[in-house]
Amino acid sequence: MKKRAWYFAVLALAVLMIGSLFAGCQPAEKEAEDYTIIVGLSQTIMTLDPANHRDRVTETVIRNIYDGLVTRKPDGTVVPEIAESWTNPDPLTWEFKIRSGIKFHNGSDLTVEDVKFTFDRVIQEGAMEGETSPRKGLMGPVTEVEIVGDDTIRFVLKKPWPILLAMLPHQQIVSKAYVEEVGSDIATKPMGCGPFKFVEGSIDERIVLERFDDYYGGSPEIPPVGPAPAKRVIFEFMPEVSTRIAALQGGDVHIIHNIPPDMVSTLEADPNVIVKTVEGTRMHMFEMNVTKPPFDDVRVRQAVNYAIDMDAIVKNVLSGYGTVVAGPLLPHGFARDPDLKPYGYDPAKAKKLLEEAGYADGFELVIDTTDELKDVVYAAASMLADVGIEATVRTWDWGVLKEQLLAGERMMCFGNWGNSTLDPSDLLVPKLRSNDRGNYSHYSNPELDALLDAAEVETDREVRKTLYYQAQAIIYEDAPWVFSYVGREIEACRSNVENWQPSTDSRINLHRVKLK
Amino acid sequence: MQAAKIAERILIAIPVVIGIGIIIFLIMRLTPGDPVDIMMGQAGHVSAREIELLTEQWHLNEPLHIQLGYFLRDLARGDLGTSFTKGRPVWDLIKGALPATLELALGAAIFALLLAIPIGVISAVKQNSFIDRASMTVAFFGICMPVFYLGIILMLVFSVKMGVLPTYGRISYEVMLHKVTGFYMLDSIITGNWAALGSTLKHLILPSITLGFPMAAIVARVMRSSMLEVLRNDYVVMARAKGLREFSVIVKHAMRNAMIPTVTVIGLEIGMLLGGNMIVETVFSWPGLGRLVVNSIFVRDYPLVQGVVMVYAFTFVAANLVVDILYTYINPKISI
Numbered sequence: 001m002k003k004r005a006w007y008f009a010v011l012a013l014a015v016l017m018i019g020s021l022f023a024g025c026q027p028a029e030k031e032a033e034d035y036t037i038i039v040g041l042s043q044t045i046m047t048l049d050p051a052n053h054r055d056r057v058t059e060t061v062i063r064n065i066y067d068g069l070v071t072r073k074p075d076g077t078v079v080p081e082i083a084e085s086w087t088n089p090d091p092l093t094w095e096f097k098i099r100s101g102i103k104f105h106n107g108s109d110l111t112v113e114d115v116k117f118t119f120d121r122v123i124q125e126g127a128m129e130g131e132t133s134p135r136k137g138l139m140g141p142v143t144e145v146e147i148v149g150d151d152t153i154r155f156v157l158k159k160p161w162p163i164l165l166a167m168l169p170h171q172q173i174v175s176k177a178y179v180e181e182v183g184s185d186i187a188t189k190p191m192g193c194g195p196f197k198f199v200e201g202s203i204d205e206r207i208v209l210e211r212f213d214d215y216y217g218g219s220p221e222i223p224p225v226g227p228a229p230a231k232r233v234i235f236e237f238m239p240e241v242s243t244r245i246a247a248l249q250g251g252d253v254h255i256i257h258n259i260p261p262d263m264v265s266t267l268e269a270d271p272n273v274i275v276k277t278v279e280g281t282r283m284h285m286f287e288m289n290v291t292k293p294p295f296d297d298v299r300v301r302q303a304v305n306y307a308i309d310m311d312a313i314v315k316n317v318l319s320g321y322g323t324v325v326a327g328p329l330l331p332h333g334f335a336r337d338p339d340l341k342p343y344g345y346d347p348a349k350a351k352k353l354l355e356e357a358g359y360a361d362g363f364e365l366v367i368d369t370t371d372e373l374k375d376v377v378y379a380a381a382s383m384l385a386d387v388g389i390e391a392t393v394r395t396w397d398w399g400v401l402k403e404q405l406l407a408g409e410r411m412m413c414f415g416n417w418g419n420s421t422l423d424p425s426d427l428l429v430p431k432l433r434s435n436d437r438g439n440y441s442h443y444s445n446p447e448l449d450a451l452l453d454a455a456e457v458e459t460d461r462e463v464r465k466t467l468y469y470q471a472q473a474i475i476y477e478d479a480p481w482v483f484s485y486v487g488r489e490i491e492a493c494r495s496n497v498e499n500w501q502p503s504t505d506s507r508i509n510l511h512r513v514k515l516k
Numbered sequence: 517m518q519a520a521k522i523a524e525r526i527l528i529a530i531p532v533v534i535g536i537g538i539i540i541f542l543i544m545r546l547t548p549g550d551p552v553d554i555m556m557g558q559a560g561h562v563s564a565r566e567i568e569l570l571t572e573q574w575h576l577n578e579p580l581h582i583q584l585g586y587f588l589r590d591l592a593r594g595d596l597g598t599s600f601t602k603g604r605p606v607w608d609l610i611k612g613a614l615p616a617t618l619e620l621a622l623g624a625a626i627f628a629l630l631l632a633i634p635i636g637v638i639s640a641v642k643q644n645s646f647i648d649r650a651s652m653t654v655a656f657f658g659i660c661m662p663v664f665y666l667g668i669i670l671m672l673v674f675s676v677k678m679g680v681l682p683t684y685g686r687i688s689y690e691v692m693l694h695k696v697t698g699f700y701m702l703d704s705i706i707t708g709n710w711a712a713l714g715s716t717l718k719h720l721i722l723p724s725i726t727l728g729f730p731m732a733a734i735v736a737r738v739m740r741s742s743m744l745e746v747l748r749n750d751y752v753v754m755a756r757a758k759g760l761r762e763f764s765v766i767v768k769h770a771m772r773n774a775m776i777p778t779v780t781v782i783g784l785e786i787g788m789l790l791g792g793n794m795i796v797e798t799v800f801s802w803p804g805l806g807r808l809v810v811n812s813i814f815v816r817d818y819p820l821v822q823g824v825v826m827v828y829a830f831t832f833v834a835a836n837l838v839v840d841i842l843y844t845y846i847n848p849k850i851s852i
Binding site: 049055125234251397398425 | 686
């Protein structure tokens, strides 16, 4: 008898489960005003606290909940957001006038107090419940933030910093009262003044946001201004690229990013999908260890620049989704010298230079890289073979490789460096100033150091440009890198997504995105 | 008596888990790669002062034995530390991810067993028949097939082409499940949200098949061979001689005995399910422990890796304990 009751219970549960499979099938009715936009991101995010991470994808999500004093247009130009206007009365002072009538998601008004609190939390040591923000360095030499009247805030700098404006979009304004109330829980329950408010979700599962109806409208320079058209946006975390693509093609998500070039043709063949690309900000380069033979000889470094056919690599390995660079700066960035031309593919010249340097028979070489970049390196290695350089490729876990690079133990590595401000400062200084943090080529040139240091504090745009022109000329000639390419950011959306453009800094801002 | 022995086994698991924690602690720190530097990424505007402060905050400036001391002290307080990259207590992160992993492992195990045991038994009874050959070929295929490939193929067929099953995640947002335990099937039943139960099951199908397929293959082969062994025994002949129905001979007399080696394999395989799900969780964007730990290894998030590996170790030990307890039910002659 007892057994039979069990059978019935199991049977009933099975029927229920099968029935519920169909219950979930009814598509939710979507009214014009009530749609959800789903974005498939290529990684989980670190936190929802704007001051406690160093991660671009994390910032992408946070930026839909929070606004900054300023923001960037998709092409990278800095425009006002919470700040209405700004002045730079002297090189050590910046003043920002705050727009009035901005509300946080909990209904409270945004004041200069909140702005000051936000920046103090970032720049002051131990300001986050005893810990220091890992975003402190992004505020450079800003030492103090002062309130000047009801609607103006002043940044005081230790030394002039011409790229303050370019760096400011990376900071988002939090509510002082709210952070003081919830403390470190801001990492899981964010509350800002951006176009969407947080509803539910976690940094490992999904983030669900809903339109903030009292939104002040965002930057007037990026129309249309006003509350977001989408009722709801969801960020899903999909580290596997095949899954992102399948989810987009299957209609489960509306927007995906970080698509490798070789997958583009699959997506372009799908009539329900539109692929969009934009010039990226990651500079790719082969870095040669200039302290050791054979790369201690500038002729060898130049020879390698001539021996690698970068146009062919971009065309064939990247399916054309990249731009070959002439020298160390982004083609669309500030202060790039338009007179510099790429080295170009010239194996005869490469051989001649190698001969002059005493390497007529070539040499053996190991090129180090990480897994996702290896295809480019294999292509380059085969080209080097044509001029007698026998190159093998070694792929590494990045953390392991980096220590060896900094110790100067490797010969040549291929990697990239982010330059989202489009300003030479955060590319050339860490990569090529003597002993700086990302200087894997161990290049050290007092003349270049002096130029870079001068440009760091030079506020006259034209003078600064000239300094960088001079710096570029030196780097171009000394060739510590094989100047390679900037890849295009490849993103894709369903064909019914309107008003969405990928940004050059790879942020996905959904404020203005609509569904047809 | 039995209970005391089980309690003893559980107590033995504690030093095992702590030992594994210490080993992982050392391995992570001996692996090259600086967590602070990796967190700051390949980008500009990182000040030396900032690096110094973070290194101090995470005690990375202290000698190894002092760091180990901190780790053990926190462990004694039941604190697994705070994740470097996510800035939150490791236990909170694990608590969020563990139900997802267990639910998937359970789904995979159920799929595997429902498929494998009947196939194993039928193959043995009808040895060398077409069914036997066909199912063993499929089983061989299952053992060889890499799970990420199987997962993507299933996704392309059932999600992209046919559009009947979802491509990612645990549940559709639209069903509005109120989370109680974190086990979505349980939560949907508790809250009576049948749409959520449907959505959970639908999301569970492809990952469970992907994860469970290799296990099904192995279990089916083991079940088949141990059934073949048992069917040759005298007591089976005796049972048949008594005039029992064939079904009864096979299920009650033979299968029960053939289950003993099979259960051993199942126990090990369940441990493997937890390990193997790193790939399946990544492919199906499943918010479980596997996905959590993979990324934290690359970014050298020491506390998070330590915590997750200790949880893995614990579940592995627990799965084997459950298997040992099961033995005693299947064959009362065996004791723990």
